[in-house]
Amino acid sequence: MIEVTANLCRGTVFLAGEVLECSVTISCREGNGQGSRGGKSLAWASAQLHCQCHVSESKVKVPTERKTEDVDLTQSTGYTSFVPSRGEKGVCILSTTPKILCCDVHLRPGDSKTFLYRETIPSDAPPSFRGQAVKYSYKVTIGTQRVNSPIKLLRVPFRVLVLYGLGDTSFMEDEDQVDTSNPFLEGQKTRNTLLDTAVQILATVTSRKSPNSYNVSNPNGTVARFCLFKPAYKLGEDIIGTIDFSISTIPCLQYSVVLQCDEHIADECQGQQYNGITSISKHQEFCLHMTKSHVVLPIPLHATPGFITDIVCLKWRLHFEFITAKEPLPDQVTPADQSESALWQGPENIAVDTLVWNLPIKILPMNPIQATSAATVRTPMSITI
The missing domain is CATH 2.60.40.640 (Immunoglobulin-like)
Known part of the structure; x- marks a missing residue:
């Protein structure tokens, strides 16, 4: 049998606009069936990010033209047999282009191969949210298929936080800010990543003491x-x-x-x-x-x-x-002698x-690396095909 394991390299919480990295390991386990000694073959493996929107029909009425747009979007990105949102509740409102991880992989018992999937979360993506009427949920879906076998899907949920104004740092120009790049690195000045910029913005905005x-x-x-x-x-x-x-x-x-x-x-x-x-x-x-x-x-x-x-x-x-x-309430009577006690009866x-x-x-939002500590979802996650 073949086991597919997916692991989010940095954790399960990301900011919109960040690059998500997921390592996918394909392993061949020992089996009892005939032909197991010769190994197993995997026809293909593909990965994709998608966001599902689920609404309460009694509380939310989505316009007909918007439903049509969502269906067309799903169909346009699912032109192959790999449909990551198949069987999911709600409508797929966001999906990235599928990326092929491998094709025609042959593994002998005990062998394993690891592939790295990298994808940028769209900066205009909605955040993960579980409300009373609307829910937004994100998943990395890894689709795999063996020859003459049905497609198997491995879904890894993750959380997206949105920080508005990431591209506008003009309000920080007049502030006495400390560069978040490493001051101990020699040579050219390192460039801050999107996460470094977000952490600096959050620290600036939330530390302003203006009672x-x-x-x-x-x-x-x-x-x-x-x-x-x-x-x-x-x-x-x-x-x-x-x-x-x-x-x-x-x-x-x-x-x-x-x-x-x-x-x-x-x-x-x-x-x-x-x-x-x-x-x-x-x-x-x-x-x-x-x-x-x-x-x-x-x-x-x-x-x-x-x-x-x-x-x-x-x-x-x-x-x-x-x-x-x-x-007005009756006043409390204070005894003339301070050594005496008095009881006020309301x-x-x-x-x-x-x-x-x-x-x-x-x-x-907060630093997504710190928010991972409170996440209920843990990786790696695996499936057997």
Whole structure:
């Protein structure tokens, strides 16, 4: 028998525009059947990248002309018997040109041959995403066939992150940046790769400390002041903010902050109405008689940064809920003698109002090499033909 093993050389997470490298090893294993001593032959092996888009039919209505374009695209790239998206759910919206790895390979028992597949992920590709209404998934498909045998497909899933503005680094010109090339190499200055440039952009954007303060108030007065230390965050970071109640004129009993992503379908593709908001992490605290409090919300590595396509737009926000008292609360009596203790008894019933506020934030991808550590898919993967 012949075993085909595929291994993504650098990991399973990539940025759009990067070059994906996959090593494909074809091995001949010992068999019990007749003719195994003479070895086995493989007619051909080919590889291709493709992206599948799966939508919920009740929530998303793709226009008829767009469906036709997707079908024509699939047929134009699948003119051979190798159709990598065969049997997959959804529509193939992106596929690269198939590359032949080998033809007419004869292996004796114990022999193996390794081939390297290299392909550039299109820079305009959508990111990997698993939403309520839309899903984008990427795979490397290796097709193999023995003589007089059906085609076997080995699919290796991987994740794509998108960083917008990779080609525009003008905002970095005025910054005192450190070149990411190796300073210890002699000779000519090495040129930064796309990954080096992306890491430098992410470090520049997400390290800018420009605190923004927001006064939170309702028609009855001021509730609090919220301070966010920077406007953009990477996957895996913590969103840290402070809430100042010392300026409030209305008693705040409790507050909660929720990190949410909003999956919005384009107007021409909207079907059944649904709530596309998903809560990721939450911070809740009782704050009566507090002067200051802080908020810490972790951003998971598996989350998808904000993006936009023809079908869906994903945005991130902080959802605040402040529960305030409608009437002033009785003051706490402070004993004249500081050595004595006092117990404040709150009222049994309090008339309250709820103040809701949404603050948009920007979440960017992280270094894909670091994101690989949180990936659930591991390589190598193999198939027997």
